[in-house]
Amino acid sequence: MSKVRLATVWLDGCSGCHMSFLDMDERILEIASRVEVVYSPLVDPKEFPADVDVTIVEGGVSSEEDLHKIRMVRSRTKLLVALGDCAVTSNVPGMRNTYKVEEVLKRAYFENADLKQQVPSEVIPRLLPRALPVHEIVPVDVFLPGCPPPADVIFGALVSLLDGTTPDLSATRFGR
Amino acid sequence: MSARPPAKSAAPVASSKVKTLTIDDRLVSAREDESILDAARQNGIQIPTLCNLDGLTPVGACRLCVVEVKGSNKLFASCVTMVAEGMDVVTDSERLQRYRKTIVELLFSERNHVCAVCVSNGHCELQNLAQALGVTHLTVPYRHPKLPVDASHERFVNDHNRCVLCQRCVRVCGEVEGAHTWDINGRGIGARVITDLNQPWGSSETCTGCGKCVQVCPTGALTEKGKSVREMAKQSRFLPYLTMMREDRHE
């Protein structure tokens, strides 16, 4: 049996969900024996490949880059998993949503900066008007709420997805 | 000193005051002045609730406790629907689960709930409900309204971002503390809890600073000052005792 092609992507999140993923400790070997990690901040490839079976997304959709990326990821993925509150609810990145983008940038790059007060025009992708949960942009197949979701829940969910059963999410919730 | 009168529940009840009904295919009996929710709980049948709190007058604000009554297409809020002879009640069905989940989703989408940074994270009744009902995400879009936080009281904070309009604060302050500082202003999506005549809590002349509203608030809307994320655990168990003691004294 060929291995399941697994990818993980990191949008607007703090990397805490990826950390929680790694927190499953030696059980990650059991996952590793059943999947091939084809793309992730944790592995080398720089291009998101075609024909991915499962992609786990951390983070909300906040910038034009996130938007482009999540659409591309969705089009190349069979099963999309929203991992953690930022991906599921927009959570902390969404706290700026009651303000206009200009107000947010002014706060960050002028009021809270002493030197070189200016909004960067290169390298940093432009912010969308609001940071949104992944499923408000593209369809999501599985939701794992939590900030971050406990390693046990991530492990359990992955195993059931690999087994083709429905994950038990009763042990995780918004926040913790 | 006269002997203490018997407690309320021990008083003889005329048989005409007792109703027999069916809840989830079980035959149960209840006093005619009891709600479907009371009857269900006395028989170990759990119905989710949010606005209801033992010791406060039920108002039917949240509708999470909806049940089906056979012979009617309507849904009934079980905390404010009294039992009736021969009633046939269903407390759990696919339809009820769908409605309850939608109610919880709407509560989340209507204000700004960021559990990860909330003082009530881990102690919140809305969080508990979402988990118990299997709400893993919202099927309605978030509104992200801009809402104020009133930190003018010297000991408490009112964060409208987390309010679910359950009116527990309104009721405990009016019915138990007797101050009636709280009210609801506006309607529908524009409704807000207010203190006195819609003025900062800290300038309220009626508030005694007792903190009952804070302890019964199910979410992180009313909290004690100086609490950090996850630190605001509420103590609402004082309420049934307080009401019981007062009832005893009145008899």
Ligand code: SF4
């Ligand atoms: S009030 Fe409850 S549901 Fe709302 S943010 Fe706080 S913990 Fe989460």
Ligand code: SF4
């Ligand atoms: S402030 Fe708290 S107790 Fe009062 S209505 Fe809002 S959620 Fe309910």
Ligand code: SF4
């Ligand atoms: S602290 Fe006491 S008196 Fe003041 S608003 Fe709350 S319940 Fe009412």
Ligand code: FES
């Ligand atoms: S608990 Fe019955 S309406 Fe809220």
